[in-house]
Amino acid sequence: MSDSSISTDMSHEITKHTEAVYVYEAPVRIWHWVNALAITVLCVTGYFIGAPLPTMPGDPSSSYLMGYIRFAHFASGYVLAVGMIGRIYWAFVGNHHAKQLFIPPITKEHIKGMIHEARWYAFMEKESVKCVGHNPLAQAAMFTMFVFGTFFMIITGFALYGEGAGMGSWQYEYFSAWVIPMFGASQDVHTFHHLGMWFLIIFIIAHVYASIREDIMSRQSMVSTMISGWRMFKDNRP
């Protein structure tokens, strides 16, 4: 990238740093791993709610398999939703990197950076950009896939939960009551909730792969940053 890329502006994080920078504060790191666990449980249990395991033998009173699977799904759903609220709160009180997740990358410099990163992934650039927070392409994926996808799943998820909780429950009044008519029928909400799972799975594949690849090939640390909070840089060049 050009030399002009040094900036303290939080929306543009391409940097000249050469030393380690403390990026992800403890609440963000804890949230990340709790969230990862919740999403994993949600995907597995959600899939088995849609396509249940083979029939259980014996008397119905002796097993409660679907009940437990659904319980795990609902409990993880609450963890995801409460975690998201906490994460939004931290975007206000945390350091400026905590805000980046919720900012759509739409400035000119973002787009320039995105093109550079896209070329880097296409083997057309020799070096990645150096970023303290997310690289511009990652920021775009985070916003359009993760943030949008998760909000979509939380809203449709509570709408479906409200169906079981019943009319009069807050889940029904605040979610089901408008989400179901918006999609047309309950069946459509189920279908889109199901598609949403695959949308997030695609994000996870790309996210895990890109983090590990960047950790090895880019100019900064990735995986360890989400554990320790510190971003390490591998070179002193801008």
Add this chain to the structure above:
Amino acid sequence: MAKIETFYEVMRRQGITRRSFLKYCSLTAASLGLSPSFAPKIAHAMETKPRLPVLWLHGLECTCCSESFIRSAHPLAKDVILSMLSLDYDDTIMAAAGHQAEAIIEETITKYDGQFLLAVEGNAPLNQDGMSMIIAGKPFSEQLNRVSQHCKAIISWGSCASWGCVQAAAPNPTRAVPTHKHPGIANKPIIKVPGCPPIAEVMTAVIAYMITFEKIPELDRQGRPKMFYSQRIHDKCYRRPHFDAGQFVEEFDDEYARKGYCLYKVGCKGPTTYNACSTIRWNEGTSFPIQAGHGCIGCSEDGFWDKGSFYDRLSGIHQFGIESNADEVGGTAAAIVGGAVAVHAAASAIQRATSKTDQGDS
């Protein structure tokens, strides 16, 4: 305005004893989910209030709503409410025919302007200037609009009038539209009573409620009476314990089907269908589809014809091929992305290896 008979008078005129009448009031209170103290209130309303005239119009439909209605489990509901309706207009079962019958509509409009109920069975097609549904030489949509201007409230009987049902299923060649979407329909309250057909007791109870309390029943956001459509089939299904236990019919005619396990895996739409079948049941409480061993097809839901097979839980997503569903679309996309990642990883490794060799050379 001519004096209108009360329900009680109509009943007595038909030879119904007071004892039977009071039984009917208790049964109605019970079916509406009201406490026993409401039975005398219903009786009082029936004795004192002039009966509510009802015009029952038929658009594009199969008459299953009428067929269901005349099989109401309470014989009195059938006799009383049906005879009350047939006094006015119901072209399937009324005695009058031709011009005589059509004159009844005009008579009702002039005599009871703004006081009668309009019950619509079926819906109106809009394409070809409505020529797919002609009543007395005119498109049904004209009759519907005209009568709706003069009624008190509209009841949309069945899925046709409520959502569109089979004649509105894709590609909807006649452009059949449900009552609330019909262009030019008067701005009157619309009560949707979906189902293909709706349950007879639900139909009679909705009318009984309006007679007794002189107001429309409480409706949900989609316009359905809450008392019958606030829960899913799944919520009150007698096979629900098998669902929670994870015991499913894997395919029809297997051992589990004989044991009466949950029909979820063979496509039961109970978890997405709002109706009262699992509590009120059909044919005087004899049975309902799930009890007979077949999954619910979701007939009271909007667009149930266009959601793919009746025997799959997941809806069809036709944009990706006629047989695909969410798992196939999502799974394929995930596999493509996964494959792309693997190829990219391999390419990255090769590039890294070659660039290291280059550095070593230089």
